[in-house]
Amino acid sequence: MSNVSSIMNAKSTSEDINTGLDEGFRKDISKTLSEILSESYRLMVKSHIYHWNVVGPLFKPLHELTEEHYKDLFEAIDVIAERVRALGNVAPYNINNASTFAPEGKDVENLTAIDMVQDLIAEHEAIARKMRDAAEKAGDNKDVVTEDLMTARLTFHEKAIWMLRATASE
Template sequence: MSTKHQSESLASVVAIDKMNIGLQAAYRADISKDLSSILAATYRLTIKSHIYHWNVVGPVFKSLHELLEEHYNALFGAVDVIAERIRALGHLAPVKLDKTESFAPSHDSVDHKTAQDMVADLIADHEEAVRAMRKAATKAGDNDDVVTEDMLTARLTFHEKALWMLRAVIAG
C-alpha cells in the first residue's frame, strides 16, 4: 500500500452531524468548548505545580515537594481523560493551546516566592478550576450527559482534596 493510501486509510472519518449518542449536537459543541478551557487550565496548573515542586524552599520543603509531585502527576493524567472525552463527544481536542508561555510563572516571580506564596497561588488556581468544573458538571447533568458529569465529579474530588491538603500545609 502506498504512503498516500496508508495515510488516507488512517485518516479520521468523523461525521459529527450523524452522531446519535443521545446528546444534541449544539450541547456537544458547547460542552466541548468548556472542556477545552478546563483542559488548558489543567495544563497550566500541571506546569505551575511542577515548577513550584522544583523551586520550593523552607521548613515545609519535603512535604510540599512530595505533595506537588503527586499533584502534577495526577493533573498530567487528567489532561488525557479530558481530551478523550472531548473526542468522544465528536470534537477535536485542542490542537494548539494559546499562549503556552503564560502557563508557567516567571523566573522572577518564583525566585522571590516563599512556600506560602506558592501554595496560595496554587490554591487560587485550584479554586478557579473547581468553579469551572462545577459549572460544566451542572450543565452536563442538565443535559443528561452522565459520562461528562461523572468525569468532572472525579476531577472535582481531586481538586477539592488538593485544596484541603494545600491549606493544611500552610495552616498556622
C-alpha cells in the same frame, strides 16, 4: 487563555453521532472542557515548577504534594481531551499561549512556600468552580459521562485544596 474558539470552530469529527446528546450541546460542552483542559495544563505546569523550586521548612511536604498533583493533572488532561473526542470534537491542539502557563523565573525566585501554596489554592479553586458549572450543565443535558468526569475531577481538586491549606497552616 488559549485560542479555544478557533479550535472549536473546526468541523466535528463525526456529525452523525447519535448517543442522545444534541450536537449543539456536544460542541458547547466540548468548548467548556477544552477551557478546563487548558486551565488544568496551566496548573500542572505551575505545580511542576513549584515542585522544583520550593524551599524552606515546607520543602519536603510541598515537594511531595506538588509531585502528586502534577502527575494526577497530567493523566486528567488526557482523559478530558479524550472526552472532547468522544463528543465528536477536535481535542485542543493550539498551545500558542503555553509560555504564559509558567510564572516568570524572577517571580518564582521571590515566592515563599506560602506564596506558592496560596497561588496553587487559587488555581485549584478557579478550576473547581468551572468544573462545578460544567457538571451542572452536563447533568441538565443528560450527559452523565461528562458529569461523572467533572465530579471525579472536583474530588481531586477539593482534596488538593484541603491538603495545600493543611500543609501551610500554622
